[in-house]
Amino acid sequence: MKRVIISLLALGFAACAYCQDSLQLQIFNRLQPIMARTFTPSYTDVALLHTPWLQSTTVEAKYDWRNENQAEIQELGNGLSQGRFLANSLKHLGQGRAVEGSVSYLRGVKKNVYMNTSSDWELLQPYVIADTVGGNLQTEQYTFAGRYAGRIGSWEYGFYGSYRALHEYRQTDPRPRNISSDLGVRASAGRSLGSHSISVSVAYRRYHQLQAVSFMNPRGANTSEFHLTGLGTHYARLAGSGSFTNLRFRGKGFSVAALFLPKAASGFSAGVQYDWFKSTRHLPNQNEVPYSELLTQTASAFAAYRKVLDKFSYGAVLSLEYELREGSEAILPSIISSGVEDIPYLTLYRSKLPQARLEGVLQLRAGKAVWSLEPMVAAYSSEARRLDSGKKAKTDDVSYGLTAGWTAMLGKATTQLKFYAGKRAISLSALAHFPAGRMSAFIRPSAGYHTWGSGLHGWTGNIGAGIEF
Amino acid sequence: MKKILLIIAVIVLSGCEKSSQNLGCLVTLNVSIPGHEAPVSITADQSLEGTMFRNINSLENYDIPVITGGTAQLQVLKGIYMIAFDADAVFADGSRLRVRSAEYNSPEKAVRLTDGNCTVTLKLIVLQ
Numbered sequence: 001m002k003r004v005i006i007s008l009l010a011l012g013f014a015a016c017a018y019c020q021d022s023l024q025l026q027i028f029n030r031l032q033p034i035m036a037r038t039f040t041p042s043y044t045d046v047a048l049l050h051t052p053w054l055q056s057t058t059v060e061a062k063y064d065w066r067n068e069n070q071a072e073i074q075e076l077g078n079g080l081s082q083g084r085f086l087a088n089s090l091k092h093l094g095q096g097r098a099v100e101g102s103v104s105y106l107r108g109v110k111k112n113v114y115m116n117t118s119s120d121w122e123l124l125q126p127y128v129i130a131d132t133v134g135g136n137l138q139t140e141q142y143t144f145a146g147r148y149a150g151r152i153g154s155w156e157y158g159f160y161g162s163y164r165a166l167h168e169y170r171q172t173d174p175r176p177r178n179i180s181s182d183l184g185v186r187a188s189a190g191r192s193l194g195s196h197s198i199s200v201s202v203a204y205r206r207y208h209q210l211q212a213v214s215f216m217n218p219r220g221a222n223t224s225e226f227h228l229t230g231l232g233t234h235y236a237r238l239a240g241s242g243s244f245t246n247l248r249f250r251g252k253g254f255s256v257a258a259l260f261l262p263k264a265a266s267g268f269s270a271g272v273q274y275d276w277f278k279s280t281r282h283l284p285n286q287n288e289v290p291y292s293e294l295l296t297q298t299a300s301a302f303a304a305y306r307k308v309l310d311k312f313s314y315g316a317v318l319s320l321e322y323e324l325r326e327g328s329e330a331i332l333p334s335i336i337s338s339g340v341e342d343i344p345y346l347t348l349y350r351s352k353l354p355q356a357r358l359e360g361v362l363q364l365r366a367g368k369a370v371w372s373l374e375p376m377v378a379a380y381s382s383e384a385r386r387l388d389s390g391k392k393a394k395t396d397d398v399s400y401g402l403t404a405g406w407t408a409m410l411g412k413a414t415t416q417l418k419f420y421a422g423k424r425a426i427s428l429s430a431l432a433h434f435p436a437g438r439m440s441a442f443i444r445p446s447a448g449y450h451t452w453g454s455g456l457h458g459w460t461g462n463i464g465a466g467i468e469f
Numbered sequence: 470m471k472k473i474l475l476i477i478a479v480i481v482l483s484g485c486e487k488s489s490q491n492l493g494c495l496v497t498l499n500v501s502i503p504g505h506e507a508p509v510s511i512t513a514d515q516s517l518e519g520t521m522f523r524n525i526n527s528l529e530n531y532d533i534p535v536i537t538g539g540t541a542q543l544q545v546l547k548g549i550y551m552i553a554f555d556a557d558a559v560f561a562d563g564s565r566l567r568v569r570s571a572e573y574n575s576p577e578k579a580v581r582l583t584d585g586n587c588t589v590t591l592k593l594i595v596l597q
Contacts, residue, residue: 236529333549333581346490
């Protein structure tokens with residue numbers, strides 16, 4: 001820990017001459033891209049012990065906006081308007097103990113969601129239900145998370161727990177009402193070895209979503225609900241607007257991870273993680289019969305190096321990920337509600353998604369300012385296939401971009417400007433922290449433009465304001 | 470760069486895929502017409518809406534093959550199937566009969582074809 005603090009003090013050498021406020025100094029140090037860039041994914045919780053910030057509490061209100069002339073991902077809609085409240089607090093308690101907690105509340109509207117009636121589409125796709133009418137979807141979400149890490153001699157340990165509750169609904173036909181809950185716990189253990197820390201973690205996850213789609217128009221239903229099975233296929237037997245529009249998702253999963261972390265600001269870090277998650281789809285009004293399973297396995301790894309020096313700092317991260325989704329579908333018996341046990345399953349859907357990403361950071365300190373460049377190149381190749389019919393969808397892409405940044409202390413205020421230009425996207429973001437008594441008030445607006453095809457484009461924007469102390 | 474990164478990702482991380490499974494069922498249809506000798510051929514009338522070899526879950530239909538010498542084979546996805554058809558049966562002496570298969574003509578009566586090889590015996594009735 002001492003090394004971390006010494007490194008940070010060295011980083012903030014210029015700021016010290018101009019700013020007596022340790023909070024502003026900490027903010028200035030933290031905002032520098034070489035420190036802000038996530039070099040170490042949160043694979044384990046002992047990493048909390050090695051955060052360079054001794055104490056930080058942030059409360060923020062945020063507004064997010066997105067508008068696309070045609071939805072890039074139609075299942076998520078072509079627009080978004082949402083407000084968020086976020087609070088996070090981290091504190092090193094001394095004697096090698098640290099604690100962190102966060103809460104958030106989100107309320108908004110997803111606009112023109114189409115061909116998806118379920119919530120948490122990214123997690124459950126393609127085994128969701130859908131209709132051809134769609135519409136705006138009201139969304140409301142709470143999250144709570146807590147983390148504790150400690151040290152006993154050279155051993156380190158940590159615990160983490162999180163809970164997310166989501167409620168989504170629509171007030172015109174078709175009217176889904178979806179309630180999700182997502183619980184996660186994790187335990188970590190590690191050992192301090194010289195200048196590095198090695199740790200492992202085991203995590204468990206439980207997921208649940210209860211979904212009911214209703215039609216209120218006295219003239220009758222304006223669409224059918226389709227129980228999708230990938231690549232345009234569906235359980236034709238269950239399609240309709242009556243008996244099978246209530247469903248339940250049950251999911252459980254686990255993760256194992258290992259992390260190699262430097263104690264100082266500079267150094268080499270690496271990690272691997274494996275996630276296993278299985279969700280099953282049930283018909284609650286048919287004796288809870290399960291009729292499809294989705295198994296998602298994800299292996300990810302990263303390697304990073306960061307060198308923090310007085311004037312010139314640099315770093316790079318290589319991240320790899322491979323996701324495999326396999327969908328199995330039940331051979332439902334003649335009378336569905338009788339088939340709770342001994343239902344044969346066929347694995348009929350498989351998708352593979354390998355991804356790779358290489359990011360770098362170069363930063364130069366000049367007086368009270370830090371100038372930075374953050375190049376990025378990423379590639380993915382996605383292939384989905386129906387194993388019965390041979391239907392296949394394949395896409396791949398490579399993207400690249402460069403972020404140029406300027407972070408400076410102007411008087412006692414800390415400001416940052418960042419401009420990103422890349423393949424098919426540009427964005428501009430700003431941040432200003434102003435001292436306000438013993439606290440710091442901040443505001444951070446950003447705006448972006450992206451395109452994904454001829455004549456297809458979208459705008460995004462958000463603005464956040466809050467305090468830190 | 471893209472190809473190198475993807476190859477690395479696939480090689481390092483792709484050890485978790487399931488081995489392939491047998492999705493198909495080879496169905497042998499054995500057909501008899503009580504009170505009659507085995508017909509030379511039976512050809513289902515595919516023009517009728519009620520003619521089906523239909524998966525009750527996906528509602529996918531398979532064509533019913535010409536049944537020669539009282540037997541025929543077809544490959545289907547494992548599942549539960551409704552089988553129903555009207556057909557023309559041709560006998561060795563050249564005579565013809567209109568016959569019907571109706572034993573498995575509704576979801577409640579559907580036949581389970583979930584093994585690699587399945588045999589279904591159809592007793593056809595003669596239409597007047």
